[in-house]
Amino acid sequence: MKHIIVVGAGAAGLMAATIAAREGAKVTLLEKMNMVGKKMGITGKGRCNITNDAPIADFIAKTPGNGKFLMSAYQQFDNRDLLELLHSWKLETKVERGGRVFPASDSALDVRNMFMRVFKGYGGILHLNEAVKQIIVRDGIVKGVITDQETYYGDAVILATGGLSYPLTGSTGDGYKMAKDIGHTITDLRPSLVPIETKEPWVKDLMGLSLRNVELSVVAKEKVQAKQFGEMMFTHFGITGPIVLSLSHTVGKLLKKKNMGSIQLLINLKPALTVEQLDQRVQRDFITYSKKQLVNGLKDLLPQRLIPVIIELAGLAPDKFINQISREERMQLVYILQHMPLTFKQMRPIAEAIVTAGGISVKEFVPKTMESKLVKGLYATGEVLDVDAFTGGYNLQAAFATAYVAAQHAVYGDKK
Ligand SMILES: Cc1cc2nc3c(=O)[nH]c(=O)nc-3n(C[C@H](O)[C@H](O)[C@H](O)COP(=O)(O)OP(=O)(O)OC[C@H]3O[C@@H](n4cnc5c(N)ncnc54)[C@H](O)[C@@H]3O)c2cc1C
Numbered sequence: 001m002k003h004i005i006v007v008g009a010g011a012a013g014l015m016a017a018t019i020a021a022r023e024g025a026k027v028t029l030l031e032k033m034n035m036v037g038k039k040m041g042i043t044g045k046g047r048c049n050i051t052n053d054a055p056i057a058d059f060i061a062k063t064p065g066n067g068k069f070l071m072s073a074y075q076q077f078d079n080r081d082l083l084e085l086l087h088s089w090k091l092e093t094k095v096e097r098g099g100r101v102f103p104a105s106d107s108a109l110d111v112r113n114m115f116m117r118v119f120k121g122y123g124g125i126l127h128l129n130e131a132v133k134q135i136i137v138r139d140g141i142v143k144g145v146i147t148d149q150e151t152y153y154g155d156a157v158i159l160a161t162g163g164l165s166y167p168l169t170g171s172t173g174d175g176y177k178m179a180k181d182i183g184h185t186i187t188d189l190r191p192s193l194v195p196i197e198t199k200e201p202w203v204k205d206l207m208g209l210s211l212r213n214v215e216l217s218v219v220a221k222e223k224v225q226a227k228q229f230g231e232m233m234f235t236h237f238g239i240t241g242p243i244v245l246s247l248s249h250t251v252g253k254l255l256k257k258k259n260m261g262s263i264q265l266l267i268n269l270k271p272a273l274t275v276e277q278l279d280q281r282v283q284r285d286f287i288t289y290s291k292k293q294l295v296n297g298l299k300d301l302l303p304q305r306l307i308p309v310i311i312e313l314a315g316l317a318p319d320k321f322i323n324q325i326s327r328e329e330r331m332q333l334v335y336i337l338q339h340m341p342l343t344f345k346q347m348r349p350i351a352e353a354i355v356t357a358g359g360i361s362v363k364e365f366v367p368k369t370m371e372s373k374l375v376k377g378l379y380a381t382g383e384v385l386d387v388d389a390f391t392g393g394y395n396l397q398a399a400f401a402t403a404y405v406a407a408q409h410a411v412y413g414d415k416k
Contacts, residue, residue, distance in 0.1 A: 001024065001025060001026050002025045002026065002154075002155040002156065002410070002411060003025065003026045003027075003028070003153070003154040003155055004017075004020045004025045004026070004027050004028075004154060004155065004156045004157075004158065004407070004410050004411065005027075005028050005030065005144060005145055005152050005154040005156070005157045005158070006020070006027060006028070006029045006030065006157075006158045006160060007030055007132045007135075007145060007157065007158065007159050007160060007161055007175070007178075008030070008031060008032075008132075008159070008160040008161040008162060008170075008175070008382075008384075009029050009030075009031035009033075009036035009037060009126065009128075009160075010036075010037055010038075010039055010040060010160060010161075010162050010169075010170070010171070010382065010383075010399070011037065011039075011040050011043075011382060011396050011399040011400060011403075012160035012162075012381040012382025012383070012384075012399040012400070012402060012403040013029060013031070013036075013158070013160030013161075013381075013382070013403070014029075014036060014037055014040075014112075014115040014116075014119065014403075015115070015381075015399070015400045015403035015404055015407070016158045016160055016379075016381055016403035016404070016406050016407040016410075017029040017119055017124055017126075017158075017407070018115055018118050018119040018122065018124065018407075019403070019404055019407035019408065019411075020124075020158070020407040020410060020411050021119055021122035021123060021124040022118075022122050023407070023408065023411040023412070024411070025410070025411045026123075026125075027119075027122075027123075027124040027125065028125050028127065028152055028154070029119070029124060029125065029126045029127070030127050030130050030131075030132050030145070030147060030152075031126065031127065031128050031129075031130070031170070032129065032130060032131035032132070032170055032174075033128065033129070033169070033170040034128055034129050035128065036112060036115070036116060036126070036128070037111075037112035037115065038168075038169040038170055039162065039166055039169035039170070039171060040108055040111060040112050040396075041108050041109055041112055042108070042166070042169065043108055043396065044100075044102060044108060046107070046108050046109075047102050047103070047106045047107070047108060048102060048103060048107075048108030048111050048396070049100045049101065049102055049391070049392065049393040049396065050082070050083075050086070050093065050101050050102065050103065050111065050393055050396055050397075050400075051079045051082050051083065051101045051393040051394075051396060051397040051400070052079060052098075052099045052100060052101060052392050052393040052394060052397065053079065053095045053099035053100075053101060054079070054099045054392075056074045056075075056078050056079070059074060059078075059079070059389070059394055059397060059398075060074075062389050062390045062392060062394045063387065063388070063389035063390070063394055063398065064192075064249050064388070064389070064390070065192065065249075065357050065358075065386060065387050065388035065389065066362050066385075066386055066387045066388075067387075067389070069362040069365075069367050069385075069387060070367070070387065070398055070401065070402070071367065072367040072368045072405075073367065073368075073370070073398075073401040073402050073404075073405045074397075074401055076368075076401070076404070076405050076408070077400070077401045077404040077405060078401070079101070079393075079397055081404075082397060082400050082401070082404075083101065086111075086114070089114050089117075089118050090114070091103055091110065091111060091114045092104035092105070098392060099392070099393075100392055100393050101393055127147075130147045130148065130149055130150075131147060131148045131174070132145045132146070132147050132161075132174070132178065133145075133146050133147060133148060133174075133178070134146040134178060134181065135157055135159070135178050135179075135181070135182055135375075135378065136151070136153075137182050137375050137378070140374070140375060140376055141375070141376045141377055142154075142156065142157045142375050142376065142377035142378040144157065145157055155377060155410075156377045156378070156379065156410035157377065157378050157379070158379045158380075158381060158403070158406050158407065158410060159175050159178070159179065159360075159378065159379065159380045159381070159384055160175075160380075160381045160382050160384065160399075160403060161173075161174050161175030161178075161384050162175070162382060162383045162384060163189075163355060163356030163359065163383040163384065164176075164189060164350050164351070164353075164356045165191065165350055165351060165352070165353040165354060165355060165356050166351065166352075167351055171356075171383070173189070173356075175360070175380075175384040176189070176359065176360065176384065179360045179380065179384070182374070182375055182378075183374050183375070184360050184361065184364055184372070184374060185360070185361040185363075185364060186358070186359065186360060186361070187358040187359060187360075187361050187386045188256075188358045189350070189356055189357070189358040189359065190252050190350065190356070190357050190358055191248070191252065191347050191348070191349065191350040191352070191353030191356065191357065192248060192249045192252060192353060192354070192355050192356065192357035192388045193245040193246070193248060193249065193353055193354035193355050193388070193390070193391060194245065194248045194252075194347050194348050194349075194350070194352055194353035194354070195235060195237070195238060195239065195240035195244060195245070195248070195347075195348045195352065196238050196239050196240070196244055196247075196248055196251065196265070196344060196345075196346075196347060196348070197237045197238040197344075197345040197346045197347070197348060198237075198238035198239060198265065198342040198343055198344060198345055199342075199343040199344075199345045200342055200343060202309050202312075203234050203235070203236075203237070203238055203239070203342070204236050205305070205308075205309065206234035206305055206306065206309065207234055207235055207236045208233070208234065208235075209233065209234045209303060209305050209306065210231060210232070210233045210241065211231065211232050211233070211241075211267070211269065211303075212230075212231050213229070213230070213231075213271070213272070214229070214230075214231075214232060214243075214267055214268060214269055214271060215227055215228070215229045215243075215267070215268040215271035216228055216232055216239075216243045216244065216247060216265060216266070216267055216268075217265070217266045217268070218247050218250050218251055218254070218263060218264075218265060219263070219264040219265070219266055220254050220260045220261060220262075220263045220264070221260060221261060225250055225254060226247055226250040227247075228242075228243035228246050228247050229243065229271060230242050230243040231243060232244050232267070237348070238342070238345065239265070239342065242391055245354060245390075245391055246390045246391060247265075248347060248353075249357065249388070249390070251263060251344060251347065252347065252357060255347075262343060262344070263343075263344035264341055264342070264343060264344065265341070265342040265343075265344060266339050266340065266341055266342075267339075267340040267342070268337075268338045268339065268340075269302070269306075269310075269337050269338065269340060270337055270338060271338075275334060275335075275338070278334050278337060278338065279330070279331070279334050281301070282301065282330060282333060282334055282337075283330070285297060285298065285300050285301055286322050286323075286325065286330070288300070289322050290321075290322050290323040291321065291322070291323065292321070292322055293318065293319045293320065293321055293322070294311055294316060294317070294318055294319070294320050294321075294322055294325065295307060295308060295311060295318035295319065297322045298310070298311075301337075302337075310333070310336055310337065310340065311333075313336045313340060313341070314329075314332045314333045314335070314336040315332060316329055316332065316333060354391065354395070355383060355388045355389070355395050356383060356388065357386075357388045358386055358388075359383065359384055359385050359386035359387065360380050360384055360385050360386060361386055362385055362386050362387065365380055365385070368405070368409075369405060369406070369409035370402050370405050370406035370409065371406070371409060371410075377410075379406035379409070379410055380402075380406075381399065381402040381403040381406045382398070382399035382402060382403060383395070383399065385402065387402075
């Protein structure tokens, strides 16, 4: 019987350990926190967006950090395979807007508990409160690991220590150091899917305001570098929400480039309308509220809290009566409604990122098996690898698929 050591009991580690145990290996799962899947417990705002209903091509497209590396893993274990497996383990699921898949119970804890029940059912051994410090390698072959308490010898080691974000969940980057110590390359680590700080002081006045169906563009060197449609929110420091998090990946890349100058973020509050259509819409409201002051005439068009900010950005006087507003002034308003400007200040720190971009170089791993090209018997899975995706269940699918593949190959070697 093979002995497989899994380092880290997050999404990837739980999947890898459970599959290896199911396939008949002796499995030791080592977790440094006092519970498994701490981060998994807070995913999807506590509901755990397990995967997405999209075709696999979309998964690759939604994985800007080395999506192609995952192709082979997804050919072996895609979203349908994941859901079939979870259903066989008695976890019911449901599909929501945008193809997002959640547990039917809306509880991330149910996913975590399911893994524990099935893993233990297959005879897996779990050690909590035990941190792995070092991977033992002799003559290019993995031999085991050294923890803060013991040394374990095994036939394969599956590294699943996660990234650097939300360190209170246990993801403190230990795996990067351990991999580096045995010769692996760690690419530049940076936050991805992270809120953005902006320079404008008025964002504070809008704190907590959510905008739906808007389009956010990233502009640098007078060119739109990327844009996203959907939902965003103002905070005391700037902006967050799904489209901001997704665009943060592009901003992170721009920051690495030289001479990019300042980065602007433009919100189109009415992306479904052309300039002419929006102008007609504003004119209709101006007829309805012609005897009111501007500040009291935009409530059908905008959320109340946004009105004074938009008027100021358009350079108009809030107390001006609508029937005295010139065409030119109206066009200034129309323009701002589709180009509400924010100036990028900085990213929030990596600790606040949903995922870490960068990690153990995927060039040093075989995509079909997740085995290291440098150390035989060493596998890496999940976020510790230089792989990162957008929101929508794509990161957990990446963790689950890489883990599934690694476990299969760790147990069966080249026979699978
Ligand atoms: C707030 C938030 C919400 C998210 N929501 C979603 C979502 O809904 N859908 C989605 O697809 N993705 C989501 N993500 C991303 C997703 O959680 C991660 O991509 C995923 O958890 C990565 O899994 P992992 O197993 O690689 O790492 P982790 O889940 O971080 O697990 C790593 C584990 O390794 C342990 N560990 C670390 N070092 C050691 C060591 N030295 N010894 C022993 N154990 C160690 C850690 O304690 C931890 O338990 C979210 C992330 C955050 C922060």
